Amino acid sequence: MSEMTPDVVENFKIKAGLVGAVVTEQPSLAAAVQYVVDVCANKSPCEILADEPEAAVGPEKGPNGMPTRAKRIIAAPEIDKAVFADLAAKAEAQGFACLSEGLRKHLAGIDVGLSFAICGVAASGTCLVAGxxxxxxxxxxxxxxxxxxxxxxxxxxxxxxxxxILRDLQKDAAVNYSTFITGPSRTADIERVPATGVHGPLELHIILLED
Amino acid sequence: MHEAPKTLSDYRKNIDEALKDDYLRKTLDTFAVAYRAGRDAVFQEVDEKTLIKQIADAKDDACQHMEELYAQFKAEAEKRGVIVHRAATAIEANDIIARIAKENGCKRIVKSKSMTAEETQLNVRLEEDGLIVDETDLGEWIIQLRHEGPSHMVMPAIHLNRYQVAEDFEKATGDKQDTDVQKLVKVARVQLRRKFMNADMGISGANFCVAETGAIATVTNEGNARMVTTLPRVHVALAGLDKLIPTLDVAMTALQVLPRNATAQRLTSYVTWMCGASPCAASPTGKKVMHVVMLDNGRTAIAKDPLFSQIFRCVRCGACANVCPVFRMVGGHKMGYIYIGAIGLILTYFFHGRDNAKALCQNCIGCESCKNVCAGGIDLPRLIREVRARLVDETGNNAMGAMMGAMMTNRKAFHTLLKFAKYAQLPFTGGDVQFQRHLPAILLGKHDFKALPAIANKSFRDRFPAIKQNVTSPRMRVALFAGCAQDFVYPEQLEAAVKLFNAHNVLVEFPMEQTCCGLPLDMMAQRKASIDVANQNVKAFEAGRYDYVVTLCASCGSFLKHSYPELLAASGKVHEVAAFSGKVIDFSSFVHDVLGVTKKDFNNYGEKVTFHAPCHLCRGLGVKEAPRALIADAADYVPCAEEEVCCGFGGTYSMKFPEVSGQILAKKLDNVAATGATRLVTDCPGCVMQLRGGAEKRGMKLKVTHMSELLAESMKK
Structure with missing residues (x-):
């Protein structure tokens, strides 16, 4: 546990906000789960960026002219079974698929991916995420x-x-892949104009949880 | 892939083209200004100087232990299922990677950005083997479509505009493209996703190779490196041996500087840590086939070089280009071969040979902006001068440099030449004491952006004995170091200083055996000659027990103070040199900090005066407050935009690259004009020469003077 002070949390919120992350505070995991389902419900359906023969296609094209998913997908691998059951139930009630594995079948794109951070870094609004x-x-x-x-x-x-923390992840492990994530995928490669959502997520939401 | 210019005249032609590219000029201009502001903002939250020092120390240490780190990294990575290779040369690295592709039956390759793969020209080799290679970093993809090399280490396509990109995307996709940048970015998202999915092999670089855990890390923004290292069943990382670090702690330190320096970000979107071969559903074994290729290509030899080993502190942030006034004018394709910017000029010599380096390494104006921001505190301008000197040693001297060297080490002959030059120029000055009016255009060539100064009628050394100093019991004795420009072109600047010093009860002496400081010789790669004149100068000031050696030339000052101890390290007179250099002080610091001159000492006539901070004053000597305080004491100080950006003079630089020099000057004078000041003051005769000549040529109503003249004119009698 870190020497958490209100300042550290406040600084995290400011710095994450500066890089375009949407930061929200939720009182419980149940509330966080509801937030995830709401985010999925409020977004436009995911564009299918490459061939995915079995995908059901919705009536409208996406903003980049690609077909969109008829059934939205939320992915939440490696999470507590009870929490996943709650999420899956809420998602299915809305007509969304909720997956904990098999994402290689959907590399053309999914709607929402849920991750749990190992820890956060206030100075840059960063999350360390296992992978x-x-x-x-x-x-x-x-x-x-x-x-x-x-x-x-x-x-x-x-x-x-x-x-x-990072050293503990790597030191005695047979293998480890983890990432510091700071805001959504971004670029400024064309005329130095900032743009988000190049290859990775178009949006990054961070749910701060009391514990 | 562009060619490196092989001769200076080819190089000038290339540069001419770049200077005519209005889009490039405008983009780089906006970037230069925005970058500085952005960088300053994100560095306020950390202790910049301490972090840079920590990076320098840690990377120096890593460099000294390269072999141990390699062995440890290899052992730790292989424990975790990674195969580690070592390639002695670029060709060997490419062979290893081509072999891995073949052994694993790979056909389609996706790549994330790797400067090391640019260094080895990996794509060329892989394509020769019939492999399909797609770059996936947006900028790299764009330049791949155009068959170009990167023009910046971090922003490879900064030289292109949206219309060019849209056109390239039309060719690649066969569809009409919108020129909106947001939409163009999404073209890459759509087009490249299927390439990630269909690839059998991913190639990445690595920003860090961590010996304690065998992990590699990539520092990226787009998320393509995560795709490249995750989706295909084979992953090969290519990294230079200089990327080895002992611990994760070193990476944490570097990560606080690298993104801030590169793109003014606190951290990039993704810093990915890959420790071992991870699970991969696309692989028949369920486990990724992972290789790391560590490239030597001369690195172990450089690591043993006591001076150049510091180039391994480089974290490839590209900041040395971001702040370079020359890069701003000509862009990356003219400011490097494969590696860009100040570090690129040096790395070209080591990784891509003398032929590619000899013209490029001339294109440093010596303003020290890069050294001032370098994440590893590398003394880039010094190393560039050193590369020039080595090229002279290895490939023979150039006629011009050799002539200068021979002439200037003989002080009497050199000074006699300067004195006679005033007769030679008579037909051209038309009686004007300041400028050469009638130089035939053929002699002037591309130097016509400024009026050239005339040699003074009587040098300072000839005037000095006649100056009456009414100082009865002096509080201090100082020696003036004149430098060639003030001694022979602007003696009035020194006379003004003597007048001011005398009024504050300071006795001035002028050791007659002093000569050129040696900086122009060193810039021209005349190392032997610069050591020779340095010795002459130390000797010339040895006898007198002066309280200070005051110089009104920031470039001389910085060279005397910081470069003499380096140049004369092997002279056997280390203490004498240290004593001399220790006494050297610039004019403004002496007047403001030592004499303690204040507002009360001046008649402030309310003249609107702006300031140009000479490179070697604000960065070379770290003097920032004193000159501005003095102007505010003596006049109405109006700050100027980009006050600390080079004026474009750079001594011999303005002779070698007059077009670039002229463009940098034009920018400066635009900023000066915008202040509405009637006088521009600076602390260096070289800057006065450049700025006064430019203002005269433009017909500006602007008086350009040295600080000493403003203060002497305004002082209370």
Whole structure:
């Protein structure tokens, strides 16, 4: 646990906001789950960026002229079984698919990917997210919106203060793949004009959770 | 892929083209100004100087232990299922990667950005083997479609506009494209997703190779590196041996500077840590086939070089280009070969050979802006001068440099030449004491952007004995170091200083054996000659026990103070040199900090005066407050936009690259004109020469003077 102070949390919110992340505070995991389903309901259906023969196609084309999913997909790999059951029930009530694995079948794009952060870094509004399991990694990569749940008690002031956590992940592990995520996918490669959603998520939402 | 110019005259032609590219000029101009502001803002939250020092120390240490780190990294990575290779040369690295592709039956390759793969020209080799290679970083994809190389290490397509990109995308997709940037970005999202999905092999670079855990890291924004390292069943990372670091802590330190320096970000969107071969459903074994190729290509030899080993502190942030006034004018394709910017001029020499480096390495104006922001604190301007000197040693001297060297080491002959030059120029000055009026155009060539100054009728050294100093019991004795420009072109600047010093009870001496400081010689790669004159100068000031050695030339000052101890390290007179350099002080600091001159000492006539901060004053000597405070004491100080940006002079630079020099000057004078000031003051005779000549040529109603003249004119009698 970090030496959490209100300042660290406030700083995290400011810095994450500066890079275009949508930061929200939720009182409980149940509320976080509801938030994820709402995000999925309020977005336009995901564009199918490549051939996916079995995908059901909706009536409208996406903003880039690609077909869209008739049935929206939320992916939430490697999460607590009870929480997943709750999410799946709420998602299915809305007509969305909720997956915990098999994301390689949907590399053409999914609507929402849910990830759980290992810890946060206030100085840059960053989340450290696990991705050793392929589906966990894919959920945050191929989703149009990536939602990361971050416990307030795991927000640290700066990069050096999370170095030990990263070392523990790698040191005695047979394998580890993890990522510091700071805002949505972005570029300024054309005329230095800022643009988000190049290859990764178009939007990044961070749910700060009390614990 | 562009060619590096092989001769200076080819290089000038290339540069001419770049200077005519209005889009490039405008983009780089806007970028230069926005970058500085953005960088300043994100560095306010961290201790910049301390972090840079920590990076420098850690990377120096890593460089000294490269072999141990390699062994440890290899052992740790292989424990985790990664195969680590070592390639002695670029060709060997490409061979290894081509072999991995073949052994694994790979046909389609996706790549994320890797400067090391640019260094080895990996794509060329893979395509020769019939492999399909797609770059997936947006900028890299664009330049791949155009068959170009990157023009910036971080923003590879910064030289292109949206219309060019739209056209390239039309050719690639066969569809008409909107020129809206947001939509163009999405073209890449759509087009490249299927390439990620269909690829058998992903190639990435690595920003860090961490010995303690065998992990590699990539620092990216678009998310393509995560795709490249996740979707295909084979992943190959290519990295230079200089990317080895002992611990994750070093990476955490570097990550606080790299994104801030590169793009004024606190952290990039993704920093991905890959420790071992991870699960991969596309692989028949269920596990990724992962290789890391560590490239030597001369690095182990450079690591042993006591001076050049510091180039491995480079974290490839590109900041040295971002702040470079020359890059701003000509763009990256003219400011490097494969590696761009100040570090690019040096790396070209080491990685891509003398032929590619010899013209490029001339294109540094020596303003020290890069050194001032470098994430690893690399002394880039010094190393560029050093590369020039080595090229002279290896490939023989150039006629011009050799002549200068021979002439200037003989002080008497050199000074006699300067004195006679005043007769030679008579037909051209038309009686004007300031400028050469009638130089035939053929002699002037591309230097016609400024009026050239005339050699003074009588040099300062000839005037000095006649100056009556009414100082009875002096509080201090100082020696003036004149430098060639003030001694022979602007002696009145020194006379003004003597007048001011005397009024504050300071006795001035002028050691007659002093000569050129040596900086122009060093810029011309005349190392032996610059050491020679440095020795002459130290000797010339040795006898007198002066409290200070004051110079009114910021470039001389910075060279005497910081470069003499380096140049004369092997002279056997280390203490004498240290004593001399320790006493050197610039004019403004001496007047403001030592003499303690204040408002009360001046008649402030309310003249609107603006300031140009000479490179070697604000960066070379780190003097920022004193000159501005003095102007405000003596006049109405109006700050100027981009006050600390080079005026384009750079001594011999303005002779070698007059077109670039003229364009940098034009920008400066635009900013000066916008202040509405009637006088421009600066602290260096070289800057006065450039700025006064430019203002005269433009017919501006602007008086350009040295600080000493403003202060002497305004001081209370």
């Amino acid at each position: 050793t399991q392929e589906d966990t990694r894919l959920a945050g990569m191929i989703a149009e919106i990536n939602v990361i749940v971050l416990k307030k008690s795991t927000i640290y002031p700066d990069l050096p203060s999370v170095c030990g």
